[in-house]
Amino acid sequence: DAKTTQPPSMDCAEGRAANLPCNHSTISGNEYVYWYRQIHSQGPQYIIHGLKNNETNEMASLIITEDRKSSTLILPHATLRDTAVYYCIVRVENNAGNMLTFGGGTRLMVKP
Amino acid sequence: GAVVSQHPSRVICKSGTSVKIECRSLDFQATTMFWYRQFPKKSLMLMATSNEGSKATYEQGVEKDKFLINHASLTLSTLTVTSAHPEDSSFYICSAPLASVAKNIQYFGAGTRLSVL
Numbered sequence: 001d002a003k004t005t006q007p008p009s010m011d012c013a014e015g016r017a018a019n020l021p022c023n024h025s026t027i028s029g030n031e032y033v034y035w036y037r038q039i040h041s042q043g044p045q046y047i048i049h050g051l052k053n054n055e056t057n058e059m060a061s062l063i064i065t066e067d068r069k070s071s072t073l074i075l076p077h078a079t080l081r082d083t084a085v086y087y088c089i090v091r092v093e094n095n096a097g098n099m100l101t102f103g104g105g106t107r108l109m110v111k112p
Numbered sequence: 113g114a115v116v117s118q119h120p121s122r123v124i125c126k127s128g129t130s131v132k133i134e135c136r137s138l139d140f141q142a143t144t145m146f147w148y149r150q151f152p153k154k155s156l157m158l159m160a161t162s163n164e165g166s167k168a169t170y171e172q173g174v175e176k177d178k179f180l181i182n183h184a185s186l187t188l189s190t191l192t193v194t195s196a197h198p199e200d201s202s203f204y205i206c207s208a209p210l211a212s213v214a215k216n217i218q219y220f221g222a223g224t225r226l227s228v229l
Contacts, residue, residue, distance in 0.1 A: 034217075043118070043205045043220030044156070087155075099146045100207070100218055102156040 004088045009107040012082075018075040020106050022088030025069040032093045033064060034100070035073045037084040044087065044102075047073065051093075078110045114140050114210045118221025125196055126229055133191045133224045135162075135206030141186035142208035146218070147179075150203040162189040162206075196228045 005023040012018040024033065034049040048055055048062045050071075055062045061074040075082055087105040091098060115138040125131050135145055143164045148156040160181055161169040168181035178200075180192040189208075193200050203225050207218040 036218075038156075041203070041223065041225070043116075043207070043223050044218075045220070046217050049217070098209075099158050099161060101158070102148075104155055 004090060004103050006086075006088055006104065006106045008104060009109070011109050011111055012075075012078045014080060014110055014112050015077055018078040018082065018108055018110070020073040020075075020086050020088075020108065021070065022073070023070045024088070024090050027068050027090050028092070030092050031090045033062065033068075033071050034089045034091060035060070035062065036087045036089065036100070036102075037082075038087070038105070039081075039084040047086075078108075080110050080112065082108065083110045084108060114138075114208075114219045116206065116208050116219045116221045118206055118224055120224060121222060122225045122227075124227045124229065127197050128195055131193045131196055131226060133193075133204055133206075133226075135189045135191070135208070135221050137187045137208045137219070140208075140210050142189075142210075143186060145183065145189040145206055145208045147181065147189075147191050148205045148207070150205060150223075156205060159191075162191075164189075193226065196226070198228045201226055201228045 032049050032051050035047040036044040038044045047059050050062045064071045085105040085107050087102050117136045119134045145162040147159045149159050150156045159174045162181045162183040164183040170176045183189045203223050205223040207220045209218050
């Protein structure tokens with residue numbers, strides 16, 4: 001699996017957009033970019049994923065560069081409840097038996 | 113969305129005792145489930161892959177006799193920490209993929225915090 005690089009921590013003001021970057025320069029053509037987050041003392045939660053097109057859902061937007069070597073997760077209006085560790089993971093989307101490999105993630109602190 | 117239930121959420125036990133943690137997929141079937149371990153301020157580390165109807169697959173360095181995994185049905189996997197010691201104290205998390213959607217969307221339990229005295 002392609003390795004990802006994320007900043008260890010970021011701060012964001014409540015109500016502002018949080019933009020979380022992820023570098024995955026060795027990503028393969030068939031690997032998707034997945035984002036999960038883990039709120040303190042809880043299990044991780046799926047946020048969004050994509051291959052090459054930008055994606056948006058009720059939680060966030062995912063912007064993937066044209067060369068697919070990096071991506072940005074955008075939380076458009078961050079709230080205090082968005083304070084969590086955000087993990088960027090690249091994986092081939094094949095059968096359901098593949099585990100996820102978590103890196104260090106980015107610890108996002110949303111401040112009032 | 114899909115729900116994975118993990119029980120208990122917290123357990124405190126004496127050294128030498130065994131602790132069983134259950135992981136259930138509530139509204140879908142999971143032939144595969146995963147067990148992770150997480151130390152404070154660290155990332156999740158995969159311990160083993162639980163396979164319904166066959167033996168679990170353990171990651172390198174994880175003692176299979178110490179961490180017994182049983183995937184009894186398509187909705188239940190259990191992790192038993194045998195003869196627990198203080199160094200086994202950790203946050204244990206299970207997950208299951210929902211095969212009907214994108215294959216690498218995993219649904220996670222809320223985790224079990226184990227404290228061994």
